[in-house]
Amino acid sequence: MNDSPLLSCDARQLGRSLRLWRSLRRLKQGAVAAEMGVSQTTVSRWESGGAAPSLDEQQALRRLMAARLDSAADFELGRLVERAPVPVHLICDLSHRLLAMSRARERHCRLPRAELLGRALWCYATPEIVAQEARLDALGWYEPAPGAVEFDTGAATDQDMPILRSRMRWVRFQLSDGSFVRLVETLPDLPPVT
Numbered sequence: 001m002n003d004s005p006l007l008s009c010d011a012r013q014l015g016r017s018l019r020l021w022r023s024l025r026r027l028k029q030g031a032v033a034a035e036m037g038v039s040q041t042t043v044s045r046w047e048s049g050g051a052a053p054s055l056d057e058q059q060a061l062r063r064l065m066a067a068r069l070d071s072a073a074d075f076e077l078g079r080l081v082e083r084a085p086v087p088v089h090l091i092c093d094l095s096h097r098l099l100a101m102s103r104a105r106e107r108h109c110r111l112p113r114a115e116l117l118g119r120a121l122w123c124y125a126t127p128e129i130v131a132q133e134a135r136l137d138a139l140g141w142y143e144p145a146p147g148a149v150e151f152d153t154g155a156a157t158d159q160d161m162p163i164l165r166s167r168m169r170w171v172r173f174q175l176s177d178g179s180f181v182r183l184v185e186t187l188p189d190l191p192p193v194t
Contacts, residue, residue: 012049013142014053014058014061014094015049015053016049018032018047021178024174025177063095066179067095067097068175068179069175077100078090078100081099081102081183082101082102087102087104088101088102089105089183090183091121092179092180092181093181094179098117099117101117110161121161124161124162125163126153127154128151128153128154150187152166152168153165166187167186167187167188168184168187169187170183170184
């Protein structure tokens, strides 16, 4: 499976996310341009959808805007996820890096949570997860108040972070620093196929 988070949203969505992230941090386009080594006009064109960042620039933007559980409220969110009685984990919506995981989800993993934290999980995606990711823009995922997304996925159990045949629920929300996270819940197993 492709381990690149580049499939998480197209360049147009990345520009829209950049504009919101920058405004919440009260950063000017020039500050982002200096950080990225491009002109302010280039940043403006990315944000307006008039130009797309190169693949390397997209990766750099994702690193710049990566979600972190730095504030007290965001840290508490991570603790709530860890204490959840159901299989759930929290990832950065741009990079798919694991930020927090419940013990119920960790029980299915071959590696302990400590070894998975900070790791991009895209490489564990099933074909159904990849297909759902490609539909997110059409589902309004990048709009201000997106609804939860639920879908069925097949199993991929021969990996460090197995995916069980199940129904998944994704919920996207914003952290205090303006970055976006995705809460991923594994719902009860589907009945056997007959």
